[in-house]
Amino acid sequence: MCGIVGYIGPKPAAPILISGLKKLEYRGYDSAGIAVIEDSHIKITKSVGKIANLEEKLSGVILNATTGIGHTRWATHGKPSDENAHPHLDCTGKFAVVHNGIIENYLDLKEELMAEGHTFRSETDTEVLAHLLEKYYAGDLLEAVIKLQKRLHGSYAAAFLALEEPGRIVAVRKDSPLIVGLGDGENFLASDIPAILNHTRKTYILQDGEIAELTANTVKVYDMGGNPVAKEIYEVTWNAEEAEKGGYAHFMQKEIFEQPKALRDTLAGRLDAENLEVKLPEIEENLEFYKSLNRIFISACGTAYHAGLVGKYLLEKLVRIPVEVDVASEFRYRDPLIGRNDLLVVISQSGETADTLAALREAKKRGARVLAVTNVVGSSVSREADDVIYTWAGPEIAVASTKAYTTQLLVMYLFALYLGRVKGTIDEKLYKEMVFGLKEIPQKVQEVLEAEDKVIEFAKKHLNKEDAFFIGRGLDFAVSLEGQLKLKEISYIHAEAYAAGELKHGTLALIVKDVPVIALATQEALFEKMLSNIKEVNAREATILGIAFAGKKEIAKVTDEQIYLPRVPELLAPILAVVPLQLLAYHMAVLRGNDVDKPRNLAKSVTVE
Numbered sequence: 025m026c027g028i029v030g031y032i033g034p035k036p037a038a039p040i041l042i043s044g045l046k047k048l049e050y051r052g053y054d055s056a057g058i059a060v061i062e063d064s065h066i067k068i069t070k071s072v073g074k075i076a077n078l079e080e081k082l083s084g085v086i087l088n089a090t091t092g093i094g095h096t097r098w099a100t101h102g103k104p105s106d107e108n109a110h111p112h113l114d115c116t117g118k119f120a121v122v123h124n125g126i127i128e129n130y131l132d133l134k135e136e137l138m139a140e141g142h143t144f145r146s147e148t149d150t151e152v153l154a155h156l157l158e159k160y161y162a163g164d165l166l167e168a169v170i171k172l173q174k175r176l177h178g179s180y181a182a183a184f185l186a187l188e189e190p191g192r193i194v195a196v197r198k199d200s201p202l203i204v205g206l207g208d209g210e211n212f213l214a215s216d217i218p219a220i221l222n223h224t225r226k227t228y229i230l231q232d233g234e235i236a237e238l239t240a241n242t243v244k245v246y247d248m249g250g251n252p253v254a255k256e257i258y259e260v261t262w263n264a265e266e267a268e269k270g271g272y273a274h275f276m277q278k279e280i281f282e283q284p285k286a287l288r289d290t291l292a293g294r295l296d297a298e299n300l301e302v303k304l305p306e307i308e309e310n311l312e313f314y315k316s317l318n319r320i321f322i323s324a325c326g327t328a329y330h331a332g333l334v335g336k337y338l339l340e341k342l343v344r345i346p347v348e349v350d351v352a353s354e355f356r357y358r359d360p361l362i363g364r365n366d367l368l369v370v371i372s373q374s375g376e377t378a379d380t381l382a383a384l385r386e387a388k389k390r391g392a393r394v395l396a397v398t399n400v401v402g403s404s405v406s407r408e409a410d411d412v413i414y415t416w417a418g419p420e421i422a423v424a425s426t427k428a429y430t431t432q433l434l435v436m437y438l439f440a441l442y443l444g445r446v447k448g449t450i451d452e453k454l455y456k457e458m459v460f461g462l463k464e465i466p467q468k469v470q471e472v473l474e475a476e477d478k479v480i481e482f483a484k485k486h487l488n489k490e491d492a493f494f495i496g497r498g499l500d501f502a503v504s505l506e507g508q509l510k511l512k513e514i515s516y517i518h519a520e521a522y523a524a525g526e527l528k529h530g531t532l533a534l535i536v537k538d539v540p541v542i543a544l545a546t547q548e549a550l551f552e553k554m555l556s557n558i559k560e561v562n563a564r565e566a567t568i569l570g571i572a573f574a575g576k577k578e579i580a581k582v583t584d585e586q587i588y589l590p591r592v593p594e595l596l597a598p599i600l601a602v603v604p605l606q607l608l609a610y611h612m613a614v615l616r617g618n619d620v621d622k623p624r625n626l627a628k629s630v631t632v633e
């Protein structure tokens with residue numbers, strides 16, 4: 025997730041901007057830069073890589089400017105490079121911008137601006153903001169920002185400088201965090217509180233649709249129409265470490281609760297809500313190959329493998345072609361029957377997973393096309409694949425994956441729906457129903473998160489147990505696998521997931537009195553059978569937590585406790601059902617006193633076999 029800082033006051037801005045950017049390093053980034061107004065110019069210094077690279081470029085450079093903005097970039101549009109790093113300038117060099125988020129309609133805006141004679145230097149969506157500012161500026165930076173934001177679709181937080189107004193910064197927020205720090209004769213801007221804590225604890229928390237105008241001595245806030253907004257000062261009471269976590273106790277908890285935003289960002293530009301249509305511009309250039317496709321392989325590791333299992337179910341149901349799923353570490357050693365007319369989908373959060381890269385290379389060696397689903401622009405997987413669909417989850421700090429997994433699931437839904445439409449294998453009514461369901465999914469996940477207290481209650485009762493079991497059928501079984509992985513990797517409780525129909529084939533021998541069993545029952549066609557399977561567990565006196573859709577009161581008759589999910593098309597259930605399982609693992613680990621963000625023996629990115 026990108027970071028924004030801004031300063032205006034009597035002191036040299038550059039050191040303050042650099043210091044603020046360093047406080048945002050935990051968010052993850054691939055480039056950094058600053059813009060200051062000095063000697064009748066906007067001076068920009070930026071560099072790919074770490075902030076140390078930026079500092080090296082600034083070494084020996086004396087900047088006395090007292091107004092500036094800075095940025096750390098997590099690439100979405102365009103590879104990590106000096107050219108794509110923020111800040112960005114307009115054609116004249118009189119306007120600078122930094123931006124977090126995604127401008128969904130940037131291609132349309134870019135074409136319009138190019139037709140008017142504007143010249144672009146980067147591959148980013150952000151640069152359109154600088155050129156729009158140039159277009160609308162008529163002597164008042166605030167008025168120009170009010171005009172340009174009306175042209176934008178998407179989520180964004182952005183800060184603007186105008187050469188003609190060196191004592192002014194204007195910033196706007198829509199769906200991406202942005203705060204103002206209030207000082208004495210100086211003011212600050214940041215996307216997150218840690219960047220300003222060394223300078224002030226008094227802040228304005230900007231809300232969606234608010235625009236802030238900063239000078240050294242004043243801060244004024246307006247709505248999107250330019251009407252003044254009265255703000256209350258929020259005084260930060262957290263320490264620096266707590267501030268990095270946004271007030272959450274751990275990064276994992278923060279990332280679980282960031283999922284609604286991560287899902288919205290991953291949908292951005294890919295879901296036409298007005299026309300209820302999925303768009304995947306990433307693969308449109310090679311549409312003929314995808315139309316003729318008749319076999320798919322999926323390869324991944326760990327959590328990403330579980331996303332692949334859901335993907336198999338979706339692709340076979342909606343596209344009606346056979347799909348094989350392999351753990352990446354096994355794929356190349358089984359001499360797979362994959363060739364020129366086949367597609368391998370590789371899924372990797374980091375894009376650097378060694379076994380997944382090996383599977384990718386093996387498939388390409390055999391002539392197959394490779395589609396990568398990854399979270400990191402410019403990663404090895406993204407560079408070596410033929411096509412890439414990025415998940416826009418933002419960086420994950422915690423080792424145990426949460427928001428990366430749900431955004432991987434979301435991409436698999438988008439891909440299956442898009443391919444089903446292209447190949448004509450999906451019923452139009454189901455297609456529209458699913459697309460409408462995807463539109464609502466971020467809000468539905470938010471509703472599931474509100475059931476956290478119920479999960480905490482169950483965790484408290486079972487924190488000293490050393491075994492737990494997860495059962496489900498169909499898509500629920502795939503989600504059960506992810507649930508048991510989360511529990512074992514951070515709570516260190518031995519956990520297993522089983523297809524519920526297999527209970528009589530050995531698993532029941534492990535079900536004893538009071539052992540916790542988490543039973544997922546979201547699939548209508550399998551619901552009655554799942555109830556029967558739960559009864560088998562119930563008869564052995566296990567303690568059962570049932571997870572089902574709202575209205576399925578039958579589940580309460582065979583389980584001890586229940587979590588009800590808000591209604592969505594049942595094929596979308598995995599995105600919702602995994603959330604209470606993430607929360608359960610998290611709270612079990614916390615209650616047992618474990619290091620939640622850095623579980624023993626595990627690493628975030630596995631870059632060796």
